[in-house]
Amino acid sequence: MRADARGNRERVLRAARAAFAQHGAQASLNKIAQSAGVGPGTLYRHFPTLGALLVAIIGDDVAVLCEKGRDLLDHASPAEALRTWLRAVAEHATAMRGLVAARMAVPPAPDADAALAACHERIRATGAALLERAQRNGAVPGDIEIGDLLTLVNAIAWVSEQAPCDEYLLDRLLALVRGMEPSPQEEET
């Protein structure tokens, strides 16, 4: 890859991250290209699909979430560690204002699928470790499956974005999930 190409790719990614954070996933790709100082053709050459762009952006965040998950494996309370991590996942999804939702909604994304699947798998592995620990501890029912749990958390994050005026909605909805209710001592204090 030529040096100028790499530079343009970086600039597009920076512009896209800013635009998505501001306007959500329906930010105009044209304007992203414009604010990155490149032509539309350049943007589409680097990222043929909205999905490809999203995955490229999300990749970094996934690494952060996985590291946070590894740290939480040492937490004293397995159940609270799981809850904390899932909340971080939801918050990340919310911070990107529909990015995660769009990532799941984009149907074709033919060439981005491999990278997207890798993201999913890394998140899943991290969550599986946390969930298993909490289940061994008996704090979370054993019939819960990590894939479904993550899907549900994504759904909660998505719907929480729709009502940005209600800032506690995310926590209330997370508390409605089996195994995610706040522990008794937290409730009483």
Added chain:
Amino acid sequence: MRADARGNRERVLRAARAAFAQHGAQASLNKIAQSAGVGPGTLYRHFPTLGALLVAIIGDDVAVLCEKGRDLLDHASPAEALRTWLRAVAEHATAMRGLVAARMAVPPAPDADAALAACHERIRATGAALLERAQRNGAVPGDIEIGDLLTLVNAIAWVSEQAPCDEYLLDRLLALVRGMEPSPQEEET
């Protein structure tokens, strides 16, 4: 309202229902108008906003769901009645392929807001009756609030649409909600 206007309104609604069922909420309004045999201007005169069109379509379904909810108030098991009804709500949302999601996502919808709020209120009242009965019965935790529960069910319905290949996802996600786990006798049979 003139007779031809009424007729056109009906035809637009029919075409819109078909288009939404097929392409989801991102169906082209232009093509809806075209397939209804009217010009774009006519469509926008009757329904100034995507939200207005959605609410007009959803209105009927809300009535059906409310009636179903009233019937379920006589069900022997309050918990199962609530579960059944919430599943019907989710299935209705799913059948409309993103319609309900779009209804929540459309931000302005200035004149449709009254009708939309009425829909929400009717659903909420029906759900509140079912939930309260189940809570008095002790089958569902008392701290659950009907508004949050419906929001969560909508989120689950939305995310289930994203993975149409997994037909059991909806049920698995619903089972992850507190108070919605299948009753023991169902599990063991």
Added chain:
DNA sequence: CTAGAATACGGAGAACCTCTCCGGATGGCA
């Protein structure tokens, strides 16, 4: 340092979308 080949850029433009506007057709009423 230079010349040639490979590579990447960028903007014009096609095809689509939403939404508006207004001249003209049409239904209902006297």
Added chain:
DNA sequence: TGCCATCCGGAGAGGTTCTCCGTATTCTAG
């Protein structure tokens, strides 16, 4: 039947996504 309020339809403005290809730039080899 004739008139007027009402409603229709489509042209068009302004936005979007995505493509194509002549041109400019970078790298490499001599």
